Amino acid sequence: MLRFVLVAILLVTLGLALFSEVTRARVEARNPPRGEFVAVEGGRLHYRECRPAGEPRGTVVLIHGAHSNHADLLAALGPYLSDYRVVALDRPGHGWSERLGGRAMADPGRQAQALLQALDRIAPERFVLVGHSLGGALSSRIALERPERLQGLVLLGALSHPWSGGIAWSQRIAAAPWIGPLFSRVVGVPLARYRLGDAAASLSASARQAPCHAPAGEAELVLRPDVVGFNGQDMVAARDFLAAQAPRYPDLKMPVLAVAGDADTIVPPAIHSSAIAREAPQARLVLLPGVGHMPHQAAPEMIAKAIGEMSGAARDRP
Numbered sequence: 001m002l003r004f005v006l007v008a009i010l011l012v013t014l015g016l017a018l019f020s021e022v023t024r025a026r027v028e029a030r031n032p033p034r035g036e037f038v039a040v041e042g043g044r045l046h047y048r049e050c051r052p053a054g055e056p057r058g059t060v061v062l063i064h065g066a067h068s069n070h071a072d073l074l075a076a077l078g079p080y081l082s083d084y085r086v087v088a089l090d091r092p093g094h095g096w097s098e099r100l101g102g103r104a105m106a107d108p109g110r111q112a113q114a115l116l117q118a119l120d121r122i123a124p125e126r127f128v129l130v131g132h133s134l135g136g137a138l139s140s141r142i143a144l145e146r147p148e149r150l151q152g153l154v155l156l157g158a159l160s161h162p163w164s165g166g167i168a169w170s171q172r173i174a175a176a177p178w179i180g181p182l183f184s185r186v187v188g189v190p191l192a193r194y195r196l197g198d199a200a201a202s203l204s205a206s207a208r209q210a211p212c213h214a215p216a217g218e219a220e221l222v223l224r225p226d227v228v229g230f231n232g233q234d235m236v237a238a239r240d241f242l243a244a245q246a247p248r249y250p251d252l253k254m255p256v257l258a259v260a261g262d263a264d265t266i267v268p269p270a271i272h273s274s275a276i277a278r279e280a281p282q283a284r285l286v287l288l289p290g291v292g293h294m295p296h297q298a299a300p301e302m303i304a305k306a307i308g309e310m311s312g313a314a315r316d317r318p
Contacts, residue, residue, distance in 0.1 A: 013186050020189035024224040031218050033096040035070070035088075040117040043098035046070070047122065050078055050086040050212035058151065058311035059125050062088040063115065065133025065157075066231050067192075069095030071218035073132055073156075076296040078213020080304035084311070086213070087123050089115055091135065093230035095221055103177070106233035108134070108241045112141040119149070128307050132156040132296060133267060134234060137242055140249070140276070147253040152310030154303065155258045157267050157293045160276040162243040167235055174232030181229060188228035196220065249279040256283035257306050261291025261298065 035048035048070050060081055062073040070088035078086055092111050093099035100114055115138065119127075128151050131139025136158020143153045166172075170191060173183045196219065221227065258277045260269035267273075269287060277285035286306075291298040 016186045016190055020185045020225050023189055023193060027220045027223050031221055034218075035096075036122075037096075038118045038122050040100065040114050040121075042100035042114075045089060045092065045098070045100075045114065045118045046096035047087055047089040047118065048074060048212070049088075049122075050074070050082075052083050052085075056085040057083045057308070059085045059087065059123055059127035060307055060311075061119060061123065061127045061129050062086065063129070063131040063135035063139050064088075064091065064094070065131075065135045066234055067222050068132075069218055069221055071095070073130065073296055074213050076294075076300050077130070077304060080300050081307065082213075084307075085123075087119070087127075089118065091115070091138070091234075093234075094227060095218065099226075099230060103233060106175075106230070106237040108137045108234070108238060109141055109245075111234075112138040112145070116142055116146060116149075126151050128152045128154065128310050130154040130156065130303075130307065131158055133293065134159050134238060136160060136272075137238060137245070140252075141245060143252055143254060143256075144245070144248050150254050152255040152257070152307070153252070154307060154310070155256065155273065155276065156295050156303070157260050157264055157269075158258065158272060158276070159238060159242060159267055160249070160258075160272040161246045162239045163268075163271055167239075171232040171235045174229050175236040180232065181225070184225040184228040184232075188232075189223055189225055192228055193223055196223065246275075246279075249276055250281065252280040252282070254282065255310050256280045257286065257310070258283060259286045259288065259295045259299070259303060259306075261288045261293065261295050263290055264293045266293040 033046055035046055037044040037046055064070055064072050070090045074088040090097035092105045092114050099105050126149055129139050136155040139153060143150055174180050174188050258273040260273035274285055277283045288295055288299055296303060
């Protein structure tokens with residue numbers, strides 16, 4: 001009986017691992033890189049750029065959050081930023097960007113440094129920086145380290161402070177050095193596939209010929225074993241990083257807009273957005289009633305207007 005149980009467990013494990021590999025191959029085939037690559041220390045980062053037909057009003061840089069990639073913010077905000085040069089990056093290890101520094105690249109500060117290297121090469125002009133969720137932690141670090149590069153900082157449901165709760169069990173296991181890769185292949189991908197549902201797969205990659213900001217199926221690029229592990233590592237590293245960074249927010253030297261939904265239970269605004277809005281000297285808070293963790297999908301027009309105000313104010317400044 002015990003032998004039968006062990007054989008059954010082995011077969012189920014192999015079956016789930018095979019499912020994960022087949023899923024990875026399919027989502028990569030459906031969603032090839034749609035942008036360009038830029039060389040940085042340790043490898044390459046992938047980014048997507050949209051430009052207007054004429055002279056752009058300014059440059060906007062988008063940094064996505066966890067369990068995501070560049071296409072999330074670009075699809076939501078791109079149609080409202082058609083007069084700007086828009087650069088949307090894949091964070092290291094996500095979308096089509098390489099992980100660069102292995103496990104050490106989970107540190108948001110290292111990710112911010114890698115993105116800055118890329119931006120110094122592809123967008124040397126000043127820009128408005130927009131960060132969602134975990135991408136907000138990176139964006140705040142960029143603003144603190146290189147304030148001269150920014151016209152303004154827009155934080156959308158952003159992680160900004162350490163929190164008292166724990167990390168989701170699946171993320172903790174996926175981040176573990178030894179068991180993590182096995183977990184990601186056997187449990188992580190099927191679990192992520194269940195949570196994602198059919199929404200991403202229903203978006204065809206035929207959008208490749210559509211306007212630059214049109215959504216494709218890139219959300220399903222999270223359904224790859226390595227990416228499941230990277231997301232876990234990123235979230236485990238975030239809390240200690242933010243504990244060290246949060247005392248520096250009074251040093252932010254540019255306009256900051258923190259936008260959050262008052263129904264966001266993933267990144268509660270009372271802990272994050274409201275706090276950084278109090279601490280950054282030129283910050284203001286916008287709470288969207290009844291909105292959850294995706295304010296860019298709920299209020300893209302308002303966010304685009306705020307970006308335009310930051311860009312215009314910076315141009316008019318002597």
